[in-house]
Amino acid sequence: MRERKFKVTIGDKTVLVKVEEITEAEALTVQRTQIKPRVVERTNEAPMIAITQEPKQTPSGTGVVRAPIPGVILSIECKVGDKVEAGDILLMLEAMKMENAVYAPKSGIITKIVVSEKQNVKYSEVLLEIS
Amino acid sequence: MLSDYFGNVVMISIGCLLIYLAIKKEYEPLLLIPIGFGAIMVNIPFSGLMEEGGIFRLIYELGILSELFPILIFIGIGAMTDFGSLLERPWLMLLAIPAHLGIFIAFFAALGLGFNPLEASTIGILGAMDGPTAIFVASKYAPHLLAPITVCAYSYIASIPIIQIPISKLLTTRKERLIRMEYKPRSYPRAVRIIFPIAVTLITGIIAPAGVPLMGALMFGNFLKESGVVNRLSKTAENEISNISTLLMGLTIGGTMMADQFLRFETLLIFGLGLLAFISALTLGILSAKIACVLTKGKINPLIGATAVSAFPMAARTAHMIAREEDPDNWLLMQAMAVNAGGQIASVVVGGVVLTYVALLL
Numbered sequence: 001m002r003e004r005k006f007k008v009t010i011g012d013k014t015v016l017v018k019v020e021e022i023t024e025a026e027a028l029t030v031q032r033t034q035i036k037p038r039v040v041e042r043t044n045e046a047p048m049i050a051i052t053q054e055p056k057q058t059p060s061g062t063g064v065v066r067a068p069i070p071g072v073i074l075s076i077e078c079k080v081g082d083k084v085e086a087g088d089i090l091l092m093l094e095a096m097k098m099e100n101a102v103y104a105p106k107s108g109i110i111t112k113i114v115v116s117e118k119q120n121v122k123y124s125e126v127l128l129e130i131s
Numbered sequence: 132m133l134s135d136y137f138g139n140v141v142m143i144s145i146g147c148l149l150i151y152l153a154i155k156k157e158y159e160p161l162l163l164i165p166i167g168f169g170a171i172m173v174n175i176p177f178s179g180l181m182e183e184g185g186i187f188r189l190i191y192e193l194g195i196l197s198e199l200f201p202i203l204i205f206i207g208i209g210a211m212t213d214f215g216s217l218l219e220r221p222w223l224m225l226l227a228i229p230a231h232l233g234i235f236i237a238f239f240a241a242l243g244l245g246f247n248p249l250e251a252s253t254i255g256i257l258g259a260m261d262g263p264t265a266i267f268v269a270s271k272y273a274p275h276l277l278a279p280i281t282v283c284a285y286s287y288i289a290s291i292p293i294i295q296i297p298i299s300k301l302l303t304t305r306k307e308r309l310i311r312m313e314y315k316p317r318s319y320p321r322a323v324r325i326i327f328p329i330a331v332t333l334i335t336g337i338i339a340p341a342g343v344p345l346m347g348a349l350m351f352g353n354f355l356k357e358s359g360v361v362n363r364l365s366k367t368a369e370n371e372i373s374n375i376s377t378l379l380m381g382l383t384i385g386g387t388m389m390a391d392q393f394l395r396f397e398t399l400l401i402f403g404l405g406l407l408a409f410i411s412a413l414t415l416g417i418l419s420a421k422i423a424c425v426l427t428k429g430k431i432n433p434l435i436g437a438t439a440v441s442a443f444p445m446a447a448r449t450a451h452m453i454a455r456e457e458d459p460d461n462w463l464l465m466q467a468m469a470v471n472a473g474g475q476i477a478s479v480v481v482g483g484v485v486l487t488y489v490a491l492l493l
Contacts, residue, residue, distance in 0.1 A: 068462040069314060087459070096216070096468050098448050103459050123316045 063108055063130030067121040071095030075117055078128075082110045090128065093121070106130060138390030139174040145393075146170030146385065149282075158289035162262070162381045166282065169385020180386055187386035190379055195277065198270055200380035201263035202348045205479075207373025208263070209352020210365045212443070214327060216465050217472040219317045223435075224473030229419035230439035231481050233412030234258040237404050244400055249273055252489045254401060257284055258408030259478035260291070261441035266380075267345055268482055272489075278387040279398040283405040291442045292449045294409055299453055302417045303433045307424065309458050310432040312466045328354040335480050341490075342483015349479060412440045416474075432463055438471040441478040447471035 003020045074092040078084060084104045093100050108130040115127050149167030153160040173180045173187060180187040194200045217224065238255030246254060249272040256268045257280065265284040269277045287294065300308075328350035336343045355365035387393075420436025434454055438446040447467035454461045 068460070069465050070316065095464055096213070096444065096447070098444075098451070098464060100455075100462075100464070101459075105460070123314060 063106060063111070065090060065102065065105060065127045065130065067093065067123055067125045067127055068102070069093075069095045070123045071100075071121060073115050073117055073119045073121060073127075074099060076113060076115070078110050078113075080110050080113055084108065084110060084130065091115075102127065104130060136176055138394050139176060141394060142174040142388055142390045143171050145388070146174070152286075152289075159285050161377055162285050163289070165378055165381025166285070166385040166388070169382040170388040171385075173386045173389055181389060187383050190383045191386060194376075194379055195266065195383055196270055196274060198267055198344065200376045201267045201270075202344055203372050203376040204263050204380065205345055205348035206352035206355075206368045207370075207376070209328070209349040209354070210356045210368040211373075212349075212353060212472065212475070214353065214472050215324070216469040217476075218319060218323060218327060219315075220466065220469050221473075223466065223469045224477070226416060226420055226423065226436055226439040226470050227474045227477035230412050230416035230436065230474065231259060231477055233408055233410075233415050233440070234481060234485075236411040237408035240407055241400075241404050244404070246400075248489065248493055250276060252485050253280060254404050255408060256482060256485060257287075257405040258412045259441055259481050260284070260288055260409060260412060260446070261443075261475070261478040261482070262288060264345060264441070264478055264482040266384075268485060271486060275392070276397070276401065278384060278389075278393055279401045280405075281384045282388070283402050287405055287409050288442050288445070291445045292452075294406075295413055295437050295446060295449045296453060298410065298413045299417060299434055299437050299450070302414065303421070305457065307421070307433050308454060309461065310424070310429060311458075311461050312430065312432055312435075312463060314462065314465055324357045325354070328357065331476060335476075335483060339480060339483030339487040341486035342479060345482055346476075346479045349476075413437045416440060432461075432466075435463060435467045435470045438467045439474045439477075441471075441475050443471045443475040444468060446474070 003018060006017045006019055008015045008017055071093045072095075074094045076091045077089045078091070084090065085107045086104055088104045089101045090104050090110075091102050093102050110128060111131045112129040113127075114129075115121060115125075121127065146167045146169075149163045149170065152158040153163035153167065169187070172178060179185045181191070182188060234255040237258050238251050241251035241254040242248065253265070253269045253273040253276060256265050259265070262281070262284050265280055266277065269280045273280070332343070332347050332350045335346050352365070352368050355361050355368055416436040416439040417433050418436070420431055420433040420439070423436075424431045424433050432454060434450045435447075438450050440446070447464065447470070450467040451462070451464040454463045
């Protein structure tokens with residue numbers, strides 16, 4: 001589609017990023033079909049760049065991920081021992097018939113997954129932990 | 132001779148376009164597929180579908196002019212809708228009042244363009260962004276405009292993200308969009324869920340008696356679900372009744388899209404005024420949410436104002452999505468759904484008010 005390549009340099013490291021432009025209406029479909037934004041190509045030793053807009057800094061730095069709203073766990077996109085970057089999709093949560101991706105609040109290793117697929121979760125219930 | 136049928140060719144193409152949008156873009160496929168196919172069928176010369184005794188004519192008179200299908204569909208919608216998030220924070224429903232004033236803007240614009248008051252009311256109701264309500268009012272006040280009104284309502288409802296996203300971004304600042312709304316789950320007795328549909332029917336029925344068929348149907352469907360003892364009935368309302376009515380209603384609305392009636396300047400005007408109604412409703416909703424934001428010292432994210440009319444639940448999802456786009460940790464969904472469910476109820480009330488009082492005033 002409307003795909004363009006960008007070279008991003010941070011310090012002395014350079015990353016090649018492929019960016020595909022989509023319309024806002026398509027963004028809804030992307031969200032629905034769970035397409036995960038990812039870095040397509042990168043040079044060796046280059047730092048990973050999270051494409052999601054401004055990954056949130058959790059001030060406490062705790063890796064406990066809680067349910068932001070009540071819903072049902074549709075799918076779990078990671079497993080214990082996986083290394084995740086801030087902004088990676090951890091799991092899909094269905095609430096009010098809408099599928100939502102829950103992103104990693106920080107980078108680290110998944111140490112514990114408390115919930116299972118198809119499980120109902122309450123607001124603020126612990127979902128998983130990142131070291 | 133052949134040029135006599137040029138309009139039919141245009142209408143068959145429009146039918147194909149609706150089908151294309153439904154399949155390719157997933158624009159309200161449940162409605163646009165039957166509407167598009169119905170439009171193709173009825174525009175084949177000498178098919179006689181909409182003539183006296185024709186099968187579309189029969190379904191049209193029995194199901195649409197009689198208002199049966201919108202009512203049955205509302206029973207289904209009621210059974211599908213969870214008003215729980217609204218019951219947890221009912222004050223958010225207040226946002227629905229200013230948002231529905233958008234109806235007046237389209238109403239006066241339609242009067243100014245030469246539509247009569249009943250037609251103008253029907254066009255104004257498009258601003259409530261609710262398909263069955265628009266059909267219900269149109270079948271009473273302006274049955275000759277049923278086809279353009281219905282196609283207009285459903286096309287715009289299907290494209291709600293395309294309309295809502297730019298308006299929301301234009302009218303709010305980034306700081307406002309980043310506002311997080313604290314989610315406090317509240318518990319309330321189960322009796323509240325059971326009493327709610329009955330109370331809404333009674334209260335709104337006294338305010339606007341002519342709206343009882345619509346509101347009563349919506350709340351009856353919800354009552355089937357919340358009563359908890361007639362699961363079979365609530366499942367039937369949600370699935371079979373709503374599916375059969377949608378199918379037949381769509382096909383026959385397509386049947387009203389006959390070239391000589393649809394291909395008029397009026398249709399273009401209705402599409403223009405419908406867009407004006409949608410934009411006014413979204414704008415007023417967001418602006419009043421901005422005022423609410425100031426009054427509550429920044430506790431309300433103005434994005435949820437755009438969900439204060441109907442277009443349920445797409446408007447709420449879109450507001451939630453806009454907020455998450457800038458801050459993935461901002462979850463507005465529950466609050467947006469509450470406003471949107473309140474907007475759905477308010478739209479039906481407004482339909483009832485128009486049916487009760489416009490007729491009295493004329």
